[in-house]
Amino acid sequence: DAKTTQPPSMDCAEGRAANLPCNHSTISGNEYVYWYRQIHSQGPQYIIHGLKNNETNEMASLIITEDRKSSTLILPHATLRDTAVYYCIVRGSQGNLIFGKGTKLSVKP
Amino acid sequence: DTAVSQTPKYLVTQMGNDKSIKCEQNLGHDTMYWYKQDSKKFLKIMFSYNNKELIINETVPNRFSPKSPDKAHLNLHINSLELGDSAVYFCASSPRAHSYNEQFFGPGTRLTVL
Numbered sequence: 001d002a003k004t005t006q007p008p009s010m011d012c013a014e015g016r017a018a019n020l021p022c023n024h025s026t027i028s029g030n031e032y033v034y035w036y037r038q039i040h041s042q043g044p045q046y047i048i049h050g051l052k053n054n055e056t057n058e059m060a061s062l063i064i065t066e067d068r069k070s071s072t073l074i075l076p077h078a079t080l081r082d083t084a085v086y087y088c089i090v091r092g093s094q095g096n097l098i099f100g101k102g103t104k105l106s107v108k109p
Numbered sequence: 110d111t112a113v114s115q116t117p118k119y120l121v122t123q124m125g126n127d128k129s130i131k132c133e134q135n136l137g138h139d140t141m142y143w144y145k146q147d148s149k150k151f152l153k154i155m156f157s158y159n160n161k162e163l164i165i166n167e168t169v170p171n172r173f174s175p176k177s178p179d180k181a182h183l184n185l186h187i188n189s190l191e192l193g194d195s196a197v198y199f200c201a202s203s204p205r206a207h208s209y210n211e212q213f214f215g216p217g218t219r220l221t222v223l
């Protein structure tokens with residue numbers, strides 16, 4: 001019952017920007033969007049989150065559309081180590097994170 | 110200096126057995142979680158404890174029983190293991206309940222039921 005939709009896979013050339021889209025058309029006005037990633041055989045790792053405004057940290061940038069129905073995670077200079085499954089997440093009814101299938105990003109040399 | 114640790118990393122057992130997975134966090138967090146990631150890679154929350162009290166209990170068979178002896182530990186005991194229990198189980202912790210941007214995950218325990 002994930003409330004987000006992401007493409008199943010994407011490729012990106014090393015050193016280029018990776019732009020990962022996410023649709024969350026049913027998001028409510030006070031819900032944040034969270035991004036996590038899972039590198040193969042590891043636990044998920046928090047990347048960034050946002051509500052309305054665009055956000056940037058040392059790992060990535062998050063662009064949220066004005067209607068808040070979609071967002072894009074940007075890795076400005078992708079490296080091979082960024083190969084992972086990226087999850088765009090909103091909260092579930094009990095307040096927990098609901099992970100969908102995510103986008104498998106492959107960064108290629 | 111591992112933040113969230115789990116033991117064992119791999120667990121292979123027969124159907125019908127009872128097994129436990131242990132989780133410890135040294136971050137001083139108040140809240141701990143158990144997630145299950147199945148063969149299709151869906152990651153679903155099972156339980157959440159805040160200061161040793163259960164706050165989230167998704168629809169999980171009662172063969173699964175979490176136990177929190179103190180707020181740094183959240184163990185998962187599974188009775189009468191079934192083939193469908195085969196999955197990777199992740200423990201996580203966060204400073205407080207509903208800290209969605211601050212969940213730290215352990216390395217996972219791969220459970221295989223034969």
